[in-house]
Amino acid sequence: MNSKIISIGSYIPSNTVTNKDLEKTVDTTDEWIVSRTGIKQRPIADSSQATSDLAFEAAMTAIERAKIEKNDIDLIIVGTCTPDVATPNVGTLIQKRLGLSNFPAFSIEAACSGFIYALNIADKFIKTGESKCALVVGAETLSRITNWDDRNTCILFADGAGAAILKPTDDKGIIFSELGANGEYADLLHVPYGTSRKPEKSSKDDYFLRMSGNEVFKVAVKTLEEIAIDALKKSNIQSKDVDWFIPHQANVRIIQAVAKRLELPEEKVILSMDIHGNTSAASIPLAFDRAVQDGRIKKGDTILMQSFGAGFTWGSVLLEL
Numbered sequence: 001m002n003s004k005i006i007s008i009g010s011y012i013p014s015n016t017v018t019n020k021d022l023e024k025t026v027d028t029t030d031e032w033i034v035s036r037t038g039i040k041q042r043p044i045a046d047s048s049q050a051t052s053d054l055a056f057e058a059a060m061t062a063i064e065r066a067k068i069e070k071n072d073i074d075l076i077i078v079g080t081c082t083p084d085v086a087t088p089n090v091g092t093l094i095q096k097r098l099g100l101s102n103f104p105a106f107s108i109e110a111a112c113s114g115f116i117y118a119l120n121i122a123d124k125f126i127k128t129g130e131s132k133c134a135l136v137v138g139a140e141t142l143s144r145i146t147n148w149d150d151r152n153t154c155i156l157f158a159d160g161a162g163a164a165i166l167k168p169t170d171d172k173g174i175i176f177s178e179l180g181a182n183g184e185y186a187d188l189l190h191v192p193y194g195t196s197r198k199p200e201k202s203s204k205d206d207y208f209l210r211m212s213g214n215e216v217f218k219v220a221v222k223t224l225e226e227i228a229i230d231a232l233k234k235s236n237i238q239s240k241d242v243d244w245f246i247p248h249q250a251n252v253r254i255i256q257a258v259a260k261r262l263e264l265p266e267e268k269v270i271l272s273m274d275i276h277g278n279t280s281a282a283s284i285p286l287a288f289d290r291a292v293q294d295g296r297i298k299k300g301d302t303i304l305m306q307s308f309g310a311g312f313t314w315g316s317v318l319l320e321l
């Protein structure tokens with residue numbers, strides 16, 4: 001028994017912060033941001049919206065497009081590093097808003113790899129027969145843990161959500177999926193303090209994301225090249241047979257380096273950081289949905305997805321839609 005994505009949905013807040021807007025608040029330029037990252041604008045949630053609100057909207061769209069009844073869902077997994085509150089988890093918050101109960105609903109903390117981690121776990125639930133219809137979400141409000149005075153990070157991060165419905169299939173569906181992590185790199189991209197670890201003297205900056213961008217960049221390229229080649233090799237699929245490459249949307253230069261190594265032409269690479277920024281766990285389903293809605297990705301296509309994020313965590317999923 002394999003699992004298959006039968007629909008995808010997404011949601012981005014209507015409020016957009018452009019590079020020109022950021023020129024007014026930090027020492028940066030539109031030209032620098034576009035050339036170094038590929039980002040032109042980023043959706044930012046309004047103060048009334050929490051992660052579960054974004055996640056719920058994306059989930060509702062995915063459910064409608066799947067043409068299933070809400071009651072068919074028997075598993076919810078949410079990848080997020082910006083949950084509404086410490087507890088209850090975002091999975092149960094969505095479960096409640098959907099009017100559902102009595103099945104597993106939980107969140108995965110794997111930063112930018114959250115959606116790929118959640119997909120991998122849902123695939124295993126379906127393969128073992130424990131789930132017949134899973135809702136998998138990647139959702140973030142990174143704006144809440146971003147220091148808007150720090151030009152190293154505030155130009156990158158954004159808010160949004162993407163969701164997928166998975167069902168069992170006799171077709172190929174998810175062909176290959178593998179996860180990885182290395183905690184040695186924890187300090188290169190992290191929020192120093194939070195729910196349980198507290199500073200002796202608190203300052204607002206202690207609760208914001210900090211990143212050694214250049215060092216993250218180098219490990220990201222190396223790791224993403226390795227796991228992409230590995231995914232193809234282990235699935236016995238050649239890169240020319242991949243129809244679409246949907247990587248985590250952190251930096252266009254990282255993506256171009258990996259695509260070049262895989263000899264994938266740029267027409268096969270799905271980019272969405274131009275309008276979405278880096279939405280961490282939401283970035284892959286947001287890019288995925290954009291390319292389904294504009295007609296590029298179609299049923300039967302072979303898709304390679306891969307993520308890399310804080311932890312470091314990483315993962316890949318190769319599937320036939």
Ligand code: UT7
Pocket residue numbers: 027028029032033036037112151152155212213214215216217220250251254278280308309310
């Ligand atoms: O999503 C999870 C994983 N995250 C990633 O994969 C992110 C990986 N890292 C990156 O994407 C890039 O490292 C950044 C986009 C964060 C930074 O790009 P970079 O090309 O690595 O820049 P840099 O940090 O090496 O800085 C180059 C120069 C520096 O000036 P000097 O020392 O050369 O004079 C920085 O001070 O650019 C300067 N700089 C800026 N200039 C204008 C740094 N940030 C900015 C800015 N605007 N926002």
